[in-house]
Amino acid sequence: MISSKYDVVVIGSGPTGSVTARYAAENGASVLILERDREPGIPVRCAEGVSHNGIAPFIDIDQRWIASRIETAKLTAPNGESAYLYNNGIGYVLERRLFDNALAELACRNGAQLLTKANATGLVWKNNRISGVKYTHLGQKKEVLCDLVIGADGVESRVGRWAGIKTDVALKDIDTCVQYTMVDIKVEKDTIEFFFGTDISPGGYVWIFPKSEDTANVGIGISGHMATEKGPKYYLDNFVERHFPKGKITCRVYGGVTTAKTLKKIVKNNIMLVGDAARQVNPLTGGGIAQGMHAASIAGKIAAEAVKREDFSSQFLKKYRKEWDIRLGNIQNTMYSMKEKVINMSNDRFNRLVKVCQGIPRDEFSLKKLFTEAVKGDPKLILDIAKAFVVYKMK
Amino acid sequence: MIINRDLCDICGSCVAVCPADAIEISEFKVTILDEVCINCLKCIQVCPIKAIKEGN
Numbered sequence: 001m002i003s004s005k006y007d008v009v010v011i012g013s014g015p016t017g018s019v020t021a022r023y024a025a026e027n028g029a030s031v032l033i034l035e036r037d038r039e040p041g042i043p044v045r046c047a048e049g050v051s052h053n054g055i056a057p058f059i060d061i062d063q064r065w066i067a068s069r070i071e072t073a074k075l076t077a078p079n080g081e082s083a084y085l086y087n088n089g090i091g092y093v094l095e096r097r098l099f100d101n102a103l104a105e106l107a108c109r110n111g112a113q114l115l116t117k118a119n120a121t122g123l124v125w126k127n128n129r130i131s132g133v134k135y136t137h138l139g140q141k142k143e144v145l146c147d148l149v150i151g152a153d154g155v156e157s158r159v160g161r162w163a164g165i166k167t168d169v170a171l172k173d174i175d176t177c178v179q180y181t182m183v184d185i186k187v188e189k190d191t192i193e194f195f196f197g198t199d200i201s202p203g204g205y206v207w208i209f210p211k212s213e214d215t216a217n218v219g220i221g222i223s224g225h226m227a228t229e230k231g232p233k234y235y236l237d238n239f240v241e242r243h244f245p246k247g248k249i250t251c252r253v254y255g256g257v258t259t260a261k262t263l264k265k266i267v268k269n270n271i272m273l274v275g276d277a278a279r280q281v282n283p284l285t286g287g288g289i290a291q292g293m294h295a296a297s298i299a300g301k302i303a304a305e306a307v308k309r310e311d312f313s314s315q316f317l318k319k320y321r322k323e324w325d326i327r328l329g330n331i332q333n334t335m336y337s338m339k340e341k342v343i344n345m346s347n348d349r350f351n352r353l354v355k356v357c358q359g360i361p362r363d364e365f366s367l368k369k370l371f372t373e374a375v376k377g378d379p380k381l382i383l384d385i386a387k388a389f390v391v392y393k394m395k
Numbered sequence: 396m397i398i399n400r401d402l403c404d405i406c407g408s409c410v411a412v413c414p415a416d417a418i419e420i421s422e423f424k425v426t427i428l429d430e431v432c433i434n435c436l437k438c439i440q441v442c443p444i445k446a447i448k449e450g451n
């Protein structure tokens with residue numbers, strides 16, 4: 001049964017909504033999650049790549065939601081030359097639908113309630129205070145009261161806007177993406193691939209994330225400010241035509257990934273934003289799952305603390321912001337500066353970067369070695385190398 | 396702005412860039428409120444499938 005009042009209402013049951021709900025409920029808050037779709041995790045709008053270290057603190061790894069285990073990354077330069085990056089820890093290509101469901105189940109097991117087919121449409125205000133959420137459920141208009149609203153409503157977030165928080169991003173701070181899930185193609189199951197180049201993917205990259213020996217998510221993200229009439233589909237179709245002329249497409253998705261800094265404001269009285277809604281995505285890689293879950297673990301605990309203290313003021317909730325900046329927010333700012341450089345990187349630099357990587361034998365591959373080699377050959381490449389590594393490690 | 400609903404994938408990218416909060420989104424459809432829109436055209440540029448055109 002859904003009650004009429006909760007301590008906390010979370011809007012959205014993506015990874016960040018579910019993790020926030022779980023930590024808040026586990027620490028004593030009564031929590032309701034509203035999800036507008038029929039179940040968590042659909043439609044999947046994601047390349048599904050994560051690092052083991054990014055998600056392991058928040059959920060026990062379960063083979064049921066893992067499609068493939070990743071050990072290497074391969075970079076391909078505009079001139080067609082490739083290099084492998086070894087020794088960088090394990091990653092996974094997920095089954096996001098099952099992963100998101102597992103996280104929602106974890107939230108529910110820890111005491112949260114989930115209501116699907118519940119589309120939040122606005123906030124309830126009382127005496128100028130946010131005191132609940134308006135939503136529609138199975139064709140009916142409803143309201144639920146709460147002390148704290150958490151907007152975990154993804155890239156399309158409107159919750160912040162309802163509270164008067166500025167959430168829109170600049171065109172250069174969002175990648176416009178298309179992805180095909182393809183079958184009957186030949187891929188290396190333990191390797192994720194990235195293709196760079198101004199003619200291949202302006203200001204972004206093409207990815208191939210394998211789900212088995214003959215299936216993969218093949219997608220592209222191009223920087224919003226470089227997306228002319230052509231758009232990402234034009235570039236992806238070209239790529240697929242060249243690399244997988246015989247492959248078949250079983251799923252097409254379109255989407256946006258922000259490559260911004262975290263919003264200036266992610267809390268106000270009685271409200272917090274997490275995940276894509278707060279723009280807590282790695283700006284260099286577009287990876288938002290692990291980052292969002294990390295932010296959610298902080299937000300959920302602080303939400304529960306706020307409930308215990310009965311203090312929902314932005315003053316108190318700012319603890320979440322502080323903790324986020326210390327753990328990942330400041331790193332995100334560094335990534336953002338790198339992104340600003342990388343979107344303007346020339347084909348020639350990408351070519352040279354891959355060449356340096358090629359020069360290092362597999363068993364000697366390490367970031368340190370790469371730096372040493374780079375210094376010998378082309379000192380200016382160091383920064384670019386750091387970027388390339390980060391692409392792999394943080395996705 | 397006119398949205399071609401046969402093309403739109405309800406991905407929300409346009410909502411993320413709209414400076415005027417002129418775009419509403421549900422699980423079934425995206426709606427641009429002409430009276431709120433300030434014609435900045437950001438949504439047209441970001442849309443991955445080019446489902447938005449100028450006009451009303």
Ligand SMILES: Cc1cc2nc3c(=O)[nH]c(=O)nc-3n(C[C@H](O)[C@H](O)[C@H](O)COP(=O)(O)OP(=O)(O)OC[C@H]3O[C@@H](n4cnc5c(N)ncnc54)[C@H](O)[C@@H]3O)c2cc1C
Nearest residue numbers: 012014015016036047048049120154255275276287288289
């Ligand atoms: C093409 C593409 C590829 C990507 N690849 C990767 C990748 O490989 N690795 C990675 O880490 N990240 C990737 N990302 C980013 C990643 O998908 C997001 O960062 C991640 O899903 C964010 O999680 P979230 O919980 O914040 O939001 P979401 O997962 O978007 O969840 C938001 C939820 O809120 C619900 N919702 C929205 N509005 C309302 C409302 N009004 N009422 C009720 N419910 C609502 C939605 O239905 C949804 O379930 C990719 C994104 C795209 C578009």
Ligand code: SF4
Nearest residue numbers: 413432433435436438
């Ligand atoms: S033109 Fe600008 S203001 Fe109008 S809907 Fe598109 S993004 Fe919003």
Ligand code: SF4
Nearest residue numbers: 403404406407409442
């Ligand atoms: S960006 Fe395009 S496809 Fe995505 S929701 Fe807006 S109109 Fe639809």
